[in-house]
Amino acid sequence: MTENLSRRPLTGLLVAQLVSVLGTSMSALAIPWLVLTSTGSATRTGLIAFAELAPYVAMQALGGPLVDRIGARRAYVLGNAAAAVAVCAIPALHAISLLPLGALAGLVAVAGAVRGIADCAGQVLVPGTAVLGAVPLERAAGLHGSANQAGLLVGASAAGVMVSVLAASAVVLVDGITFALAAVLVALLVPAAAQPRRSRRRLSTRRYVADLAEGVRFIRADRLMLVLVTMIAVTNLLEQGINAVLVPVWVRERLHQPQALGLVAGALGAGALIGALIAAWLGPRLPRRVVFTVGVLIAGAPVSLVLAWTSTLPPALTAAFVAGLANGGLNPILHAVLYERIPPQLRARTLGAVKASAWIGTPIGPLLAGSLIEATGLRGTLLTFAMVFLVATAVPVMLPVMRHMNRTPRPQPDGTRAADNEDASR
Template identity: 85%
Template sequence: MTKNLSRRPLTGQLVAHLVSVLGTSMSALAIPWLVLTSTGSATRTGLIAFAELAPYVAMQALGGPLVDRIGARRAYVLGNAAAAVAVCAIPGLYVIGLLPSGALAALVAVAGALRGVADCAGQVLVPGAAGLGAVPLERAAGLNGSANQTGLFVGAAAAGVMVSALGAPAVVLVDGITFALAAALVALLVPTAAQPQRSQRRLSTRQYAADLAEGARFIRTDRLLLVLVAMIAVTNLLDQGINAVLVPVWIREHLHQPRALGLIAGALGAGALIGALTAAWLGPKLPRRVVFTIGTLVAGAPLSLVLALTGTLPPALTAAFVAGLAVGGLNPILHAVLYERVPPQLRARTLGAIKASAWIGTPIGPLLAGGLIEATGLRTTLLTFAAIFLVATTAVLTLPAMRDMNRLRPQPDATRAAGNEAGSEPASPTLRTVAGTEHGETRAADG
């Protein structure tokens, strides 16, 4: 296998992820707009959004044992292909007048559940595809994050234009086509060797529960993963409160310009994309713990603090861009750590559970922000969020478990050759923690 051919699986997975996120980002605007213009009900719009999101999050957490039996590659292809059918049915039924709210809720719920399984499988394919091309994990994670940010950024912008020009049903149809295209790309470009070996155990109800418990137990017994899961849940809660409530209220009180909301979101998105691309380029050469510490401190408290201390747009845009840079640089490190520490046979159920855990606090963030604003005012709430961010992240960064972010070094007798055989587990040497070793001295372990 040539060097270029060996990297084709990772390229295929990344392009598939980009296409899928692009369509999802477009439908995130188009489906609510379709409901709102059809019914005029904000309540129904919210219910439809919930009907899609709840199954998606649930299947991220619960789909791991299913992915283990089906195989990550097949689960990704079948999940996205079936989701394409469900999503494409929405504009088809709408055009012929057979899309009541109940049918729409059922279709988006089915699509959300299928996408949850497919995305759970996609997380497993990234490190496997990287192993086939000898791509360092930070680079693969950074490129995957860049694909995600590009899809979100371009999809949101394209959706606004396309909904105006073509109508919401046409945009939903495009979303369905992107799922089908993502399935085709992985089917054609990502080999079976990019996935862990499929579990041969019979999937009874008892075994299903045991598999889920095994993934949860692995997280509980790995002190670094446990710390990171807790930190991500807290910071996502705070981020959601800032983005969904605090920034819009700040704009209303100080600028009275709705377009500023798009500018700040664009600055965050652009910074995150640049940060992810930079991490993909430089990540394998940088000390993880140092970069993670700086990024964590910069990504959280400063934006809230700047908003609390200023009432003009330029400082807010600068702070948002810098925060985006930090977030974009953090995610590749987080994912590289997860890929390294979670054994291939546990990745589907463990990574899915971790991703679902990251969403747990997001509904609470806006409620907390709104309640504090009502009780104390905007400025005090922004300072409170900044303080919570600073205390939470500083406390985590000082924990002894964070020393385990050092890269893992393969045992001397490990071999990568077996990983390139068709149908076998790619490049998955036995790993051990290099306690007390500086990150720069262990870069060779990432291949």
């Protein structure tokens, strides 16, 4: 196999991920817009958005044992194909006036659940396609993150333009087509050799719970992974509070220009995309621990500090872009470490447990931010978030266990790893 052919599976997966995330981000705007324009009810719009998001998050976290049995490649293909059917059914039923709210909620819930399984499978396929193409894990993870960021940026922008010139149902149809295209790309370009060996054990309820618990135990037994997962959970909580509450309140109180919300979000997203691309290019040549330490310190507290002490847009946009740039470079390192430390046969269930841990605090962030604003005001809340962010990022990176980020443990046949003193640093 030539070098170009050997890298075709990774290329196919990246393009499929870009297309699938395009559909996901378009759905996040087009489906709520369809409900809002059809019913005029903000409450019903929120219910439909929740009906789609909750199963998506749940199945990303809980779908690992299913992916183990189905196989990552098949799970990705079937998940996106099922999402295409469910999403395309929405405009079809809407066109013949057979789409009550309950049916719409059921369809988006099915689409969210199967896309959650597909995205869980996609994470599992990244290291396998990287190995087939002889691509360093940092580069493969960086390119995968770049595909996600590009899909989010382009999809949201495209959906915003399309709903202004087309019927919302037509945009939803385009969403469904993107999922079908993602399924076809992986089916044609990603071989079964890219996935870990499928589990042959029958999946009973007891076995399912045991498999999920095995992923959690693996994280708890690995000190480096435990530190990283804990830090991610805390920083995600803080980031959700900042993005969902503190930035909108800052825009309302300091700028009085609602369009600034989109500009800040765009600066953050653009920085994250560029950061992921830079990490994909330079990541294999750089010391992971140094880059990660600098990145987490820049991506966290500075945004809150800048917002606390400025009332103009340019400093906020600069801080958001720099934070996004730093944050975009972190995920490739994190995923490379996870791919190296988790044995192939445990990746689906362990990555699912990592996902669940990372998301566990996100609903609390906005509640915490809102409560603190009522108690201490906007500036006091921003400074509090900055201080907590600094502690949550500075303390972990100073722990001795973090030196193992630069190592490459070898999975053993029994699922354990070689001793951490085996030096495979880059």
